[in-house]
Amino acid sequence: MPETPEQPDRKGALSRRRLLGVAGAGTAIGAAGFVGGLGASWAATGPTPDDASQPQSHPFHGEHQAGIVTAAQDRLHFAAFDLTSDSRDDLVALLKAWTAAAARMTAGEPVGERAQPYDAPPDDTGEALGLTASRLTLTFGFGPSLFRDAHGADRFGIADRQPKALRRLPHFPADNLVAARSDGDLCIQACADDPQVAVHAVRNLARIAFGTAAIRWAQLGFGRTSSTSQSQQTPRNLFGFKDGTANLKVEDTADIDRFVWVGDGDDPASDWMTAGSYLVARRISMTIETWDRTSLREQEGIVGRDRQHGAPLSGGTEFTEPDFSVTGRGGKPLIPVDSHVRLAHPSHNDGVQILRRGYNFTDGNDGLGRLDAGLFFIAYVRDPATQYIPMQNKLSRDDAMMEYLQHTGSALFAVPPGVPQGGYLGEALFT
């Protein structure tokens, strides 16, 4: 899509940069070479262009599920389901049907392989016909309630294989959770660059589930707030700040192995989770209007970075490591002690990191005409008990940003490993 140079928005700027870059590098070098070249001076020149090195579709099958370290796509449709059947066979049949449909949709194919009579409702709902795969990824997870009901009873004969790490998240300070936006037996994270493709995927998977599982809650995200690859520009959240500058990136393979993927032997009774991960979902409402009335001084102090470039207040550029020891007048630290970047930084969290994959959302407005908007936080961790829970307790208690945030939804899911050809989602849990 051609975009005019006058267009001031971020995407316009990116497209122009990409056009100039490709022209400068010459077509023979290609996209990968272009990105690689910039990568050498990455810290000095800031972000590299989005998407240039990314494939147009992501295979569904593999060692890990796609949609975790996959370069974050632009749009999200997330859905949590509750089982409406108490039959293990139904559950396994659903996971098989979802596997087949997901493999087709992520390849840009419609659901259903059979030719259908004119008098039958089509297997595929049709709204993605003619669209590309749009880098769709479908990532599936199992909630604690899939294993045991509210009374602790084994629901599907898998309670003894419930991972130790898979427990309902605790209450964090200032939580204001809505039950209808929280928890769930199953989840699907659908990410794509085209929102129609993501919505199509969830709609068709929900249709397949009728009679076995039904949507409990769902969330649309209109723009990513995280980068999961060095090839991506850091996006901004609705506070107007770059978000996820220091996020784990797919290129940091050692850190990804250490902090994202469940390792062999992590939880011997739940070895089916090896090469999987844990998905933390938090619907974080932002009180946009009061934030907007806050001085830039205070905003930057709360975040701990400058708004324009995302540089830490201790100095440098976006990707400069924050120096929490630097002080200014009166000996006060330049990065305030209650700033978000300080409290969330690995150096203040026993060195642990998380892979963030969140999205901006707005669900219209509340009854007072205020935006019902915020950040749908998604993080992937190897162990929520040591990585997410301590960090969130500290943030909820101490983070100056909490004045403008309210957590309204919460869920934790075990994301099983990827599906080999011929297998199905979570197969090792049921065999």
Added chain:
Amino acid sequence: MKRRLAVYPLALALPLMAACTTNDPSSDTSGTATPRSLAVTSTDDRCDVSAQQAPSGNLVFTVKNDGSKVTEFYLLGQDGLRIVGEVENIGPGLTRDLVVQAAAGTYFTACKPGMVGDGIRSSFTVTDSGEPVAASGKEAELVATANTQYAGYVKDQSDQLLAKTEQFVSDYKTGKDDAARALYADARVHWERIEPVAESFGDLDPRMDLREADLQAGERWTGWHRVEKDLWPPKSGYHPMSRTERSAVADQLLADTKELHQRTRTMTFTADQIGNGAKELLDEVATGKVTGEEEAWSHTDLWDFQANVDGARVAWEGLRPVLQQKDPDLDAKLEERFAALQKLLDAHREGTGFVLYTSLSTDQVRTLSDAVNALSEPLSQLTAAVVL
């Protein structure tokens, strides 16, 4: 009450087609070229089929109309008369699939540009693949039986509707409001059981079953729900109808019911009408009853809910002998899910009827809705499974 733009007279629905496929062609008949996927190009003077033979089983003819006239495509039996499968009304430039289950034998393909004459025919051979093909022949008989049964059900329900409406109207006109209130839901059950049939009459349905919210500005409101509001009036801001007004609405309702009764005397049904009727009844439940919108004043939605499910079950039961031959898995699933939904409904019975919709909790409504979805999805496959 159905959205009025979507009302189609049953007479316009598809004709009876008593032949011969399932809706479950083997996966090798998908878009890619296989021996069982055949491309047909129909022009004004040609009918080109990509192959003259195919192995027995589920065949897909993808028919493209490259001519200037509306065309049709037929697969005919060896006698050139028996219709094994057909696609009709293919406009110029359009493509449509015909899915048929064909046993080994000799057939004819025929395109009929302009929809007249015997069509442009070629012989077509189905070789024996060794795969089992459901026996045909008996199906026409089974479908005829289903028709007879369903037509009888419709007549019986409209008999009961008329009898109860006469009583209801009389009570209402003479001010016996308690008696009328007691009869309201019970009488409407017979309407709701055959709702798609009643709705097929585009003149009667809006006069008899329109809800207040469905009215256009200035439109006169008549029928069941007009009386409902008068019998269960809002606490304030409502002017009760005068005796004269009551008589006018009541007389109209009875006259319309008699007209409906009369029209059902001679109705016949095709398999697709019965199957689609079942699906439409569950659609009614999903959009109007499980939401509590249908009976906004009396809150007797669960009576309607049960009646819609009754009507759908009768329709399915009539078609079961055909369905059990063509798609036993679908039949088993429908049996299981009808039972599951009925179990939930039974939990809300009270006396001879049900509790009011307003006494249901959000969770109870949600559970009912999930069961409706669980049944509706396979029920939407019923028509294609039995008709083609």
